Structure formats: C-alpha cells, structure tokens
Amino acid sequence: MVYSKIIRSAKAVIMAALLMNMTTAVASNVTIHKNETSGLLTWTAEDMGFSIELIQLIPDFIRAIYAKHNFPAEEVERAASYCMFGTILKNTSKQHLSYRVKDWSYRTRDGKKYPVKTKTQWLEEWRKAGILFSWTLLPDVGEFAVGDWQQGFTTIKLARESEFDLIYTWQLDGVAHTGVLKNLKCAPESLPDLE
Secondary structure (H helix, E strand, O other), X not given: OHHHHHHHXXXXXXXXXXXXXXXXXXXXXXXXEEOOOOOOEEEEEEEOOEEEEEEEEOHHHHHHHHHHOOOOHXXXXXXXXXXXXXXXXXXXXXXXXXXXXXXXXXXXXXXXXXXXXXXXXXXXXXXXXXXXXXXXEOOOEEEEOOOOEEEEEEEEXXXXXXXXXXXXXXXXXXXXXXXXXXXXXXXOOXXXXXX
C-alpha cells in the first residue's frame, strides 16, 4: 500500500514537471495576408518568442526551382505534388531558441495527425536519384540566438487546396512550447488569370 502511494506521488510529480516545461496553445497572434495580385495567402504566427511565417507556393514555382537545378523530371513532379510553403522562422525572444522539424506534425480535417517531411528525408530520397542539391528546404534543426532567423520550404503531403492545422514546437532556454496554426490551406494548382 505504501509502495502504491509512492508510485502515485512520483507520477504526479513527473506530470507536474512535464506540464511546467511545456506550454501548448493555439498560436496567440496570427495574421493572414492575401496577395491582391496572386490571391496567395501568407500566415504569420507570433507566440512566446517565436515567429513562424508560411507562404503558399504554387506547383509551377516549385517546378521552376528544381528544374533550374537540373532535377530529373520525375523528381521535379514529385516535389511539386507536395503542398509546400515558403517558411520564415524568427527568434523574437530575449532567450536562446531551438526547433526540430521532426517534432512537427499536421492534422487533417478528419482529425488524423501526420509528420511534416524533413529536409533529411528529402535529401536521402534525392541522393538515391543521384541529386546532390540541398538548398531550399527548411533545415531540420535550428539554434537561434536573439534576433536570429532562418528560411526554407516546409513540405506537407496533401492535395492542392487541402486544409489542415500545423502543430509546431520550439524551445526557449530549454523550455518546450507547442503552437497550433489552425486552418492553413495548400496553394491552388495555378494562379488565376491575371489579365
């Protein structure tokens, strides 16, 4: 009986410590900007010293970038089949900030969660196809001093115009935080006629 009380107390202490070291919330300050010419959307979330900006990218933009770097046609099309966002991350805190894309996920409208594809996963696939290119993708891991920032593509395996929530994590001086950017939408297949 004493043993079970000790176990319950230990579990309670561990859970309290975990909760103190992790904050989960819907991103607290989100702005959505619509480009009046293209109609493409940009989401910017500012939360607990971390800023994440996601910019819709159409497949033709992805095709142009990778074709310019001499990717095989099938790899160009495979990359263009993903829902991609230009992503800018910033440390807006007065603390050390870190993130790991492998800890990020997305939730589809049916409530299922999937991992965000990492740069390392792409590079492994590209090497098998004989591609040595490594630019454009958001680095898997970031360590930011005050004011640092980083950019690259974030890739989500969803169809054009699919809606989802992005669950992203970061740490400030070793304290874990989680944010949820709700109702993101993949870019359309192409831009509207701009006549």
